[in-house]
Amino acid sequence: MMSDEQANWPQEQCFASFKHCLPVCRESVYSQFFEAFREDIKVKRESAAVKNLKIIFDATFELASKGGFDAMSLRDLSQSTGISMGGLYNYISSKDMLAQMVNDFLSQRLAPLAYSLNLESGSPRQRLATRLRIYIYMGSLFRPWYRFVYMESKSMARQQRDQAKQFDLIDTAKLKELIEEGVAAGEMHCSNSELTASALLALIQDWYLKSWKYKQNETSTDDYANFLVSLMDKLLADNDQQTHDQTGYNDHSGKNNQ
Amino acid sequence: MMSDEQANWPQEQCFASFKHCLPVCRESVYSQFFEAFREDIKVKRESAAVKNLKIIFDATFELASKGGFDAMSLRDLSQSTGISMGGLYNYISSKDMLAQMVNDFLSQRLAPLAYSLNLESGSPRQRLATRLRIYIYMGSLFRPWYRFVYMESKSMARQQRDQAKQFDLIDTAKLKELIEEGVAAGEMHCSNSELTASALLALIQDWYLKSWKYKQNETSTDDYANFLVSLMDKLLADNDQQTHDQTGYNDHSGKNNQ
DNA sequence: GGATAAATAGCGAACGCTCGCTCTTTTTTA
DNA sequence: TAAAAAAGAGCGAGCGTTCGCTATTTATCC
Numbered sequence: 001m002m003s004d005e006q007a008n009w010p011q012e013q014c015f016a017s018f019k020h021c022l023p024v025c026r027e028s029v030y031s032q033f034f035e036a037f038r039e040d041i042k043v044k045r046e047s048a049a050v051k052n053l054k055i056i057f058d059a060t061f062e063l064a065s066k067g068g069f070d071a072m073s074l075r076d077l078s079q080s081t082g083i084s085m086g087g088l089y090n091y092i093s094s095k096d097m098l099a100q101m102v103n104d105f106l107s108q109r110l111a112p113l114a115y116s117l118n119l120e121s122g123s124p125r126q127r128l129a130t131r132l133r134i135y136i137y138m139g140s141l142f143r144p145w146y147r148f149v150y151m152e153s154k155s156m157a158r159q160q161r162d163q164a165k166q167f168d169l170i171d172t173a174k175l176k177e178l179i180e181e182g183v184a185a186g187e188m189h190c191s192n193s194e195l196t197a198s199a200l201l202a203l204i205q206d207w208y209l210k211s212w213k214y215k216q217n218e219t220s221t222d223d224y225a226n227f228l229v230s231l232m233d234k235l236l237a238d239n240d241q242q243t244h245d246q247t248g249y250n251d252h253s254g255k256n257n258q
Numbered sequence: 259m260m261s262d263e264q265a266n267w268p269q270e271q272c273f274a275s276f277k278h279c280l281p282v283c284r285e286s287v288y289s290q291f292f293e294a295f296r297e298d299i300k301v302k303r304e305s306a307a308v309k310n311l312k313i314i315f316d317a318t319f320e321l322a323s324k325g326g327f328d329a330m331s332l333r334d335l336s337q338s339t340g341i342s343m344g345g346l347y348n349y350i351s352s353k354d355m356l357a358q359m360v361n362d363f364l365s366q367r368l369a370p371l372a373y374s375l376n377l378e379s380g381s382p383r384q385r386l387a388t389r390l391r392i393y394i395y396m397g398s399l400f401r402p403w404y405r406f407v408y409m410e411s412k413s414m415a416r417q418q419r420d421q422a423k424q425f426d427l428i429d430t431a432k433l434k435e436l437i438e439e440g441v442a443a444g445e446m447h448c449s450n451s452e453l454t455a456s457a458l459l460a461l462i463q464d465w466y467l468k469s470w471k472y473k474q475n476e477t478s479t480d481d482y483a484n485f486l487v488s489l490m491d492k493l494l495a496d497n498d499q500q501t502h503d504q505t506g507y508n509d510h511s512g513k514n515n516q
Numbered sequence: 517g518g519a520t521a522a523a524t525a526g527c528g529a530a531c532g533c534t535c536g537c538t539c540t541t542t543t544t545t546a
Numbered sequence: 547t548a549a550a551a552a553a554g555a556g557c558g559a560g561c562g563t564t565c566g567c568t569a570t571t572t573a574t575c576c
Contacts, residue, residue, distance in 0.1 A: 043551065045545085068413055070328035074536065084553045085537080095536060155326055168471065194475055195485045202464035203457055210460070213426065217452055227453045234492050301525065303571080310525095332562065342527045344565080353562060 010119060010130045015221045018137040024113060026141060030054045033105055040097070042090040049091070055081045056091055060098065061144035069099055069152040099152055103160050106145045107167060114138045124182035125236075129229045131178065132200065136228060139208040140221040146208045172197045179236065188236035196235055203228055268377060268388045273479045276395045282371060284399060288312045291363055298355070300348040307349070313339045314349055318356065319402035327357055327410040357410055361418050364403045365425060372396045382440035383494075387487045389436065390458065394486060397466040398479040404466045430455045437494065446494035454493055461486055 007020035019025065024032060030053045034046060043049045059080040063072040074095060078085050092098045118131050139146050153164035175197035182188030190196050207214065207224055214224060265278035277283065282290060288311045292304060301307040317338040321330040332353060336343050350356040376389050397404050411422035433455035440446030448454050465472065465482055472482065 045550075048545095048551075066412065066419075068326065068328060070326060071413055073534075075534085078554095086539085086554065087552045089537075090551065154324065155329055161324075165470065168468070172471075192485060195477065195482070198464070198468075198471065199461055199485075199489065202460055202468070206456070206460035210426070210456070212423065213430075213456065219453065224453070227450060227457075231457065231493060234495070234497060235489060237492070237497070239492060239495070303524070306525070306571095331560080333560085336528095343563080344528065345526045347563075348525065 015137050099156050103149050106149050124178050125187050128178040132228050133225045135204040136225040143208045172201050175200050189238045273395050357414050361407050364407050382436050383445050386436040390486050391483045393462040394483040401466045430459050433458050447496045
């Protein structure tokens with residue numbers, strides 16, 4: 001299946017095409033991970049290191065996903081991985097550092113890699129759609145990483161916690177900027193770009209936070225990405241009917257109390 | 259301000275009106291809480307109990323919001339509340355039970371109270387909008403409770419964890435049902451009611467999960483509720499332009515891989 | 517209605533246990 | 547066989563929880 005050349009992202013807007021163009025995959029990620037943290041990892045032989053890093057971090061995602069990172073003890077991790085306590089400490093310098101490595105690798109290596117694929121050409125609408133798709137596709141490829149950083153950033157050091165909020169604000173601002181470009185170009189219509197951007201980001205995050213739900217109702221990655229893009233189009237379409245109050249009850253569009 | 263009678267929910271769709279009609283408020287909630295858990299709480303004098311329950315649970319929300327419930331020790335809680343370790347155990351039977359009390363009170367008392375205010379009269383669109391507003395308004399009134407249950411359900415007992423997912427599915431199903439009623443009545447248009455319902459729920463949850471963000475950009479409760487309802491109207495409007503592919507790039511609406 | 521008795525609420529040191537982490541020893545690798 | 551990696555017993559700190567005790571409020575009696 002999908003054996004023909006599909007490496008023509010972002011013209012071909014689907015998951016398969018994106019995967020072909022991304023210079024990293026689920027299988028190769030721990031080689032890059034090892035490279036990024038060479039200095040912190042005591043084990044020097046790459047073959048053993050990459051193998052065990054995969055075992056350790058995959059098990060961490062698994063254990064942290066039920067009960068949270070705090071509730072996972074290193075003895076649990078030792079048992080799940082089959083690596084002794086001493087062995088684990090050849091790969092991590094502390095439990096906190098383990099969490100920080102996930103956070104740093106995702107935010108400094110994986111994510112930038114993907115966003116660089118959002119070519120700066122095309123209309124605002126194209127670039128916005130492409131960006132939304134990148135978020136969703138990356139979420140599918142590295143779901144455990146994204147979910148871990150989202151859920152566990154609060155238990156990390158002050159610096160990482162603030163960083164997590166910063167990334168949220170930056171992502172929102174980037175979406176907002178694209179929306180406002182589209183509005184300026186007359187291609188989109190939006191009365192509140194800030195809230196619209198926030199909403200799009202929330203729906204992106206829902207994709208990797210509620211994966212159990214989307215797996216259950218058999219929503220594929222492309223299904224969700226297509227849905228999100230079409231939702232974006234509806235939100236930013238020109239709705240001629242003004243303050244319509246469609247079927248009764250008041251509207252209350254002004255800023256009220258609280 | 260707002261001194262005139264506004265207790266005409268759901269005809270008057272604003273936060274103030276909702277608050278007037280809800281038979282509980284931020285101030286009175288711990289009286290009902292005490293009543294609900296009389297048997298589990300060793301302290302019998304209501305005046306002392308209600309006062310300290312407020313102190314204990316408000317402090318729990320505060321401490322758990324930074325670092326999580328697991329990271330909060332009962333010594334932290336003792337220090338924050340000014341109540342000794344032994345004193346705390348007159349109000350809770352265990353740390354786990356503390357979390358469970360929050361979960362049970364919200365899901366069995368607070369939430370049902372609110373949803374009963376969703377009158378069964380009116381068009382599907384009216385009832386859907388009313389329901390969305392109820393979620394947002396309840397999230398504003400009892401944000402710490404909702405956030406605690408969302409964030410900490412994973413560290414609760416198996417039963418509560420499954421329950422949290424169940425409530426998510428039930429809420430989604432209820433929204434979906436209303437959407438499909440509207441579609442059947444020709445009042446709405448929707449090609450994927452399941453995903454649309456999921457999206458609406460995600461945006462509801464974003465309201466109490468990212469309160470720091472909405473406070474920062476000065477989005478009021480009514481602002482957000484109005485935004486959400488207008489978003490709903492746009493999603494469910496009749497979009498005449500079919501599979502338009504507005505400005506280039508392919509559409510790919512089918513279920514693809516993964 | 518003040519003194520006494522009973523009931524309730526609050527306190528905090530101490531317990532058993534598990535945690536993250538270290539260190540010496542053993543095994544594996546090239 | 548020398549260097550690298552894995553092993554796992556052991557350490558002190560900090561956890562949730564308990565329990566004997568004191569302080570405070572409420573009820574009873576002359």
